[in-house]
Amino acid sequence: MTEQELVEKSKQGDQEAFEQLVRDNQNRVYALTARMAGDREEGADLAQEAFLRAWQGLPAFQGGSSFSTWIYRLAANVCIDYLRRRRRRWAVESGPSLDDSEEAWPEPADWKQDPQYRLEQAELGRAVSRGLDALPEYQRRILVLRELAGLSYQEIGQALDLDIGTVKSRIARARLALRKILLEDGNFSFAPPSKKTNEKKKGEHHGRL
Amino acid sequence: MEGCEQYAEWISARLDGPLSPEEERALNAHLAQCPDCQALEKDLKTLHEAFSEPIGPPAPPELLPGVMERVRQTAPGPRRVRRYQVRTLAGLAACLAICFGLYHSGWLRVPPGTAAPQSADSVEGLPDGVTTAPPDSGPAPEEMPESKQISPASASNSDLPAYIDSASVDGTVADDVEPPEATLSLRAAQFDGASLTVSGHEVDAVCTLSQLPQGAEEILQIDAALQAAETEQVYYLVSREQLDALMDLAQAQEDVEAELAVSESETGLCAVVLQN
Structure with missing residues (x-):
């Protein structure tokens, strides 16, 4: 049906x-x-x-x-x-x-203890899932509203009392932070151009995100 | 990537929607000569697409039965909103009959409050005054895609703890599934799936009356009448106690017809709307 x-x-x-x-x-x-x-x-x-x-x-x-x-x-x-x-x-x-x-909100519970959680993910989904959990709460939430709930920037702005410019930059930063986490997580590879470039990026991202 | 922040933001934004033509041009020109940003774009795209994969954790096994248990207790349609028509209600015998009927229709088995734990919980622990901010709605992006006007077709049969469902002249109670045919319409009231509003005021309950019952002037200030902008219906904002008292009067007077809608909010504010 x-x-x-x-x-x-x-x-x-x-x-x-x-x-x-x-x-x-x-x-x-x-x-x-x-x-x-x-x-x-x-x-x-x-x-x-x-x-x-x-x-x-x-x-x-x-x-x-x-x-x-x-x-x-x-x-x-x-x-x-x-x-x-x-x-x-x-x-x-x-x-x-x-x-x-x-x-304003406490850090989440640790999902990783749940055996079911470990088993049921596709590799990419699992890596993203882990990465999401490692993000600070405010970045995780804004990314979830965008990527899982499918809300527009405007709707996210209304929901979180942010102007659209802030929404845009916070989503970008959350994505950069997620990417950084996944790059550092050895289990996931973006197939970056070279390991060297990869290392260099990590250093530069540090402290800015 | 030094100095690439702006481009990173555009790369991200382009995943969610088109850039302006100027931004698009500037970003493409930059990408053509910045390998780091090319790599970034590729990675962010991969990430963006990864969200269409199953993202854990999976729902706990008790979620589905939990939902369905609550679904079985609730007919589809707006929660705890029903209409009823009062013709007359005379004497103790009728009251007893109603209590009996209420018991059998299930209302008295669920104490008010337990039916909406999320509302009660949200107010808990707040000092007086904070509760005036409605817990479950607010100005909020509480947009059900379609908000709808209450009409007889949308009224549902669900639990309504504090009010009488239906009573007829002979005092028998409709222990029914179908509510009685309503003669009034709640046009001035808007229901969006969670909250009731009258002319922008969020209220816990709306009572629509064919006319004010005799003695109403002792319960509310007649000259405090307001007028709904769209339907031009006259309405009063009242407390729950005032609403209860008015309902009592209406029930006692044969020429007054009443219809009631109750939401799950707990603002303390109710509305009385007059049919025009």
């Missing part, structure tokens, strides 16, 4: 069809919510909330985009709401100075 058929059936209340939609999208939605939250359990709760909102929002879903695209955006919005609430609470507890996204 195509995604569109599943959506049509789900709209009419077919729970089995919806279950299939959840099954097809749960990994990516969870990868998104868990990374945004920086916590596995919270990530699972947020993913559940996103799917529930999808179920409830289905009558309004016109099919202008694919269901996948729609659910990723829903999930991103659920996460953004969550982070706002958390930031508000954090700000209340710690005083008003911590309003910058770079410091």
